[in-house]
Structure formats: C-alpha cells, structure tokens
Amino acid sequence: QKEVEQNSGPLSVPEGAIASLNCTYSDRGSQSFFWYRQYSGKSPELIMFIYSNGDKEDGRFTAQLNKASQYVSLLIRDSQPSDSATYLCAVNPYGNTGKLIFGQGTTLQVKP
Amino acid sequence: SAVISQKPSRDICQRGTSLTIQCQVDSQVTMMFWYRQQPGQSLTLIATANQGSEATYESGFVIDKFPISRPNLTFSTLTVSNMSPEDSSIYLCSVDERGGYTFGSGTRLTVV
Numbered sequence A: 001q002k003e004v005e006q007n008s009g010p011l012s013v014p015e016g017a018i019a020s021l022n023c024t025y026s027d028r029g030s031q032s033f034f035w036y037r038q039y040s041g042k043s044p045e046l047i048m049f050i051y052s053n054g055d056k057e058d059g060r061f062t063a064q065l066n067k068a069s070q071y072v073s074l075l076i077r078d079s080q081p082s083d084s085a086t087y088l089c090a091v092n093p094y095g096n097t098g099k100l101i102f103g104q105g106t107t108l109q110v111k112p
Numbered sequence B: 001s002a003v004i005s006q007k008p009s010r011d012i013c014q015r016g017t018s019l020t021i022q023c024q025v026d027s028q029v030t031m032m033f034w035y036r037q038q039p040g041q042s043l044t045l046i047a048t049a050n051q052g053s054e055a056t057y058e059s060g061f062v063i064d065k066f067p068i069s070r071p072n073l074t075f076s077t078l079t080v081s082n083m084s085p086e087d088s089s090i091y092l093c094s095v096d097e098r099g100g101y102t103f104g105s106g107t108r109l110t111v112v
Helices: none
Strands: A004-006 A011-014 A019-025 A032-038 A045-050 A054-058 A061-066 A071-076 A085-092 A106-111 B004-007 B010-013 B019-025 B031-037 B043-050 B068-072 B075-080 B089-097 B100-103 B107-111
Touching (some): A011 A019, A019 A106, A045 A054, A045 B100, B004 B089, B019 B107, B043 B075
Antiparallel strands (some): A054 A061, B031 B043, B089 B100
C-alpha cells in the first residue's frame, strides 16, 4: 500500500524562525510531490509542487526533494503567525493521473 | 488560477437520504477529482471523473454509494447516497492546474 508519512506535530516555532516540515513516502516510483496548507475549516491551498531532486524556492517557501531517501520537506522562512495551519504533503505515485496520496498533515504553530 | 465553486458549502442531512454536491470550474478541464476528508483526517480520493466516460472509483468506494456525473468539461456532481453518520465529512473536488492540483471550497456534510 502506498503511504505518505508526516509527523502530526504540533510543531511550534517562534515568529521569524524557520519552520521545517518533513514527509516520507513509500513508493519509490513517485514522480511528483505537493505541499498544501489548510487552515481550520478551509479547503487545502496549494503552496508548491516539486518534481526534481533538489530545492525549489517560491518566496518564503522552499521545497526539498530527495528521491533516493524518499523524502520531501518544506521550509518556511521568517515564519509568521498567519502561517499557523496544517501542512499536508501529497504524492502522486501514479504518473500524471491526479491521484494524490496525502499524509496526515503537520500542524504548525507560529508564536508571536 | 482556476476558480472552483462547490455547492452547497454545508448541509445537515437525515440518515437514509441523498445529497448531490456540485462542482463548477471557470475553465475547461479534462479530469476532475473527488476527495473526502473525514473529521480529523487527511484527504482520500473517492474517484476520478472524465467527461464522456464512467468515473473511476478508488478501492473502498463504489458507484452505487457515490454516483458521479460529468456532463461537460467544467462541471461535475457527486451524490452521497443512503447516507449514514459515517458519511459526515468534507467533500472536495479538485482539478489539475498547470502541474498542481487545486481544490474547491468544499462541502461540509453532517449526517444525523
């Protein structure tokens, strides 16, 4: 069974710090990886996706992918209280089919 | 980015009844996806809906319980049939948008 694992947290960081969120996946053939942010009572919002090994940066967010270790992470620089949310890691192990496997999510708390 | 509207946004239904959820996208898309998010849980794919063909259901989901229509490239419906309290969840539609997958605002269903 294809699985995506995340530490449920909560991960607590002070305002201005770097938050590091981690995700591992079981299917070595997975090709695309996604990070979503979900505020309580809201639908998931796509932060960014990554297909290739290495880093991908978008503003304060950096996604890091290591396919050999089956590991993907999200770094949030200069964390703000508004970043407090649940972060969902999703993996597409089926090629370009849109069938995403989601982790359980990590709750991030950014304290002023 | 694509605007995805879902109706209703929330509903409280009696057990044994059915509810049809609508998903409207402001652009034409090939595939639409229906997910379920049970309370405190992550997202699980129910089915993939292609225009002009039968929906493809994931393991554990069947057409009799979750019939799906896809009459055109901008619209889909998901029906939750013969509801029980275990169907209380958030139901979300999703589309592929330039490599990422965007979610609608969701339908929060409570079955009593």
